[in-house]
Amino acid sequence: MSLRLSDLSACFEGVIPSIIATASADGMPNVSYLSHVARVDEEHVALSNQFFAKTAANVRANPKVTLILVDGITGDQFLLDIGFVRSVDVGPLFDRIALQLKASSAQIGMSEIMRLRSADIFRVHGIEKVPSPVETALATASRAPVNLPALSEAVKVIERQAEADEIIDSLLSGVRRVLGYGNALVLIRDSHRGCLITTGSIGYERSGLGSEIAGNEGLIGAAATSGQTIKVNDMSRVRRFGEAIGLETEAAENTSRSVSFPQLRTAMSQIAVPLAAGGTVTGVLFIESEERLAFREDDEAVLEILAGQAASALRASEREAAAAEPRQATPEPAATGREIRVAHHRFDDSVFVDGTYIVKGVAGTLLRLMLEWHLSEGRSEFTNREMRLAVGARMPEIKDNLETRLLLLRRRLEEKQAPIKIVRIGRGRVRLETEGPLILNAGRE
């Protein structure tokens, strides 16, 4: 059976270096290591043009080149006859290679690398498996193919959900069911504050709901910014992405006003998949695994399908929630019980309930708003629509993700066992429930 490039997917992970042999016009050979080879399509590969000058010069004088690729899982080697076609320094293909190179450099702790100047495209004329002196572990290394009926079912489950929390939860459980990954996060983009906020989480000791990643930071930031899936597959030498902000203890939340990012300290592979709908990235699905080279091409495809479905469902949910009409407000009797003290700090919109940090940003603003309405108008039911109108001028992006902000707020209140609850009572409508009379100290600096 002849080999195809798609059979060699574990060779393109940048874990085991490739080898490139060239010859000058007068026939003198040259041989060097090469960190990253990207598969362009079934007939072409791209090499980052960061190798030595002699290789680059040879390739242009004599386009005949031989590559040795190494499977990062089995150690199997493949000999490829390739021919130089052209060099690219702009366009989607170049961007994809630059991003892969950035990720694979990050995996050896060199994420701040010299910018990729160009990539060389080669046509593949032939692929041979190099004989191995040992039986390689093909049987154990090859996994069962993706279970397509399970994927189809997971897509349908996401599609059936109307509310942001159900969509996010069904995305996370779909990841677990279809691919078996048990550590996953959904982060929603907050363009107002230029960050991504953890809004759904499975598998971590602490959920990390409300934790933030700067919009350009690490794998997650790169996926959000580029709109492309990005992964690392061998973290044995890497400082974990986002590590710097992951070290705060839960007790420190009240002083730092930030939640620590959930960590799988033994992670060997990580992948960040953009949640994109209608050409806009609204968040990132992030998964990690303790297995080396966990995320293969099939996994990427599955995750992109699930993430795309969830992004579309979230967008539809926002639109429908925004259309909900307010009901006639009926004043309610004042709550009895222990007083609840709520503080809102305007400079970062952080909210504390009885001294416990809950949330900041848009979600904090929404809570303050509902509390103010509750105190001034005596009502406890609020619509997505009125909140949009009230906050939209200051935070225009709210139109795309008010539901996910409400979800974050609701989950943080639950997680902190606050005496205030936000309960969803219908499409685009929530009710504020308190265990006692409220004292709101708003706008305090």
Next chain:
Amino acid sequence: MRLDDKLLEFLRRPLMCIIAAADAAGRPSAGRGVGLHLMEDRGTIEVIFSAWQWPRLEPCIRQTGRIAATFVSPSDYVSFQIKGAATMRDTQAPDLDRADRFMTAATNELESLGVPRRLIAPWLTAREARVAQLEVSETYIQTPGPLAGMLAGARTL
């Protein structure tokens, strides 16, 4: 051309080796070296490879008479490329001992750097060992600089 003391010392370390030769039509071939021997004249280096694993190398060397060999020290990524005219000579018993020592040292070194032994095993064999005598005419320092691509290339191997 004679190799200097620094290069001599380098060649005694645990190393990985990759080699290339081109055929008469200018198509290069590549493979891994599994042993080396520096001749007393300091200007000739013998490189051992498996003709069973890399069958295209020997015909290329016989056709065009030149090879390039890059040696890398996996622990610190220091690398040198050596090029020159090459001839094949008959394999003898000491060559197999050299290959054994080279492969054992390389495997231990890579393993100590975290590369699983089962991954390394497919790369190194002396089956149908062949010896190419390389008359050194060019040497290049090939230690990766701040170029991340090259650094990755030298790190694992």
